[in-house]
């Protein structure tokens with residue numbers, strides 16, 4: 001082989017029989033080959049296992065998918081390049097023109113954007129209620145055929161708690177699928193409720209170090225199968241290197257989760273005791289209106305705390321630049337997430 005050709009066909013080293021690496025490899029190959037064309041055809045017809053093209057499936061991603069599905073207590077998972085990709089791809093795959101989706105005003109801004117702008121472009125209508133408005137949910141679900149209900153708990157950033165049992169009962173009675181963005185609660189929470197589809201931003205608890213983005217859609221095999229063709233055709237695939245980093249992050253998930261929740265509670269208590277703070281939003285505080293519901297549903301209370309200064313927006317502008325240990329990541333807004341909390 002000429003050297004110019006050889007560099008394109010380097011020596012391959014496979015592990016000998018009985019010899020294994022303790023950490024899974026990063027399969028960065030875009031393409032995977034079979035022994036011959038007949039085997040490739042069998043794979044493409046769904047008659048044999050294997051991998052073909054990384055946009056559709058990849059062994060490094062698959063290891064992480066199986067881990068996350070198991071932690072969340074469901075059968076299958078599809079990874080995406082960000083949490084928002086998981087939200088938009090999932091809803092685009094579930095809905096068709098003329099469908100109606102129930103969402104909530106306390107949800108993450110881009111999730112509301114998907115309902116209000118992206119799905120609206122394709123003739124999917126929506127209703128936005130407060131996550132606390134149980135009567136409204138019952139009224140909407142009884143009166144309007146609804147394809148899906150998408151909700152979060154705790155919500156970002158005002159940490160309101162959805163009553164998951166009530167919501168899933170109402171939705172299943174109305175024949176609507178429940179889609180829960182479980183990012184703020186974590187993979188080990190809410191799995192015992194009959195939620196149809198869990199979404200996660202892996203950018204947060206999973207990766208854990210603020211240096212890699214990802215998303216996950218977790219559900220039964222049947223639902224993942226139903227959505228998969230549409231989702232992989234939208235092309236939001238996670239990069240195998242990112243999948244590897246997230247999988248590494250997951251090794252310390254429980255350690256970090258516990259410590260972060262404990263720290264969040266300490267910070268929330270400290271803030272709540274300070275007269276310069278008007279209001280603290282953290283479900284772990286006994287003063288949180290849904291503290292008991294959060295305790296019943298989650299065990300821990302999550303790692304996100306938000307608060308409002310007594311001095312209002314002007315005081316926030318003075319306060320934020322004076323932070324020493326906490327890093328300022330965002331411009332502070334006069335309202336939280338577009339909501340008057």
Ligand SMILES: Cc1ncc(COP(=O)(O)O)c(C=O)c1O
Pocket residue numbers: 082083084085108152156181183184200201202203213214215
């Ligand atoms: C609850 C929730 N869902 C989804 C996302 C989106 O995740 P990503 O930033 O990975 O796109 C976020 C990000 O902050 C979030 O807080």
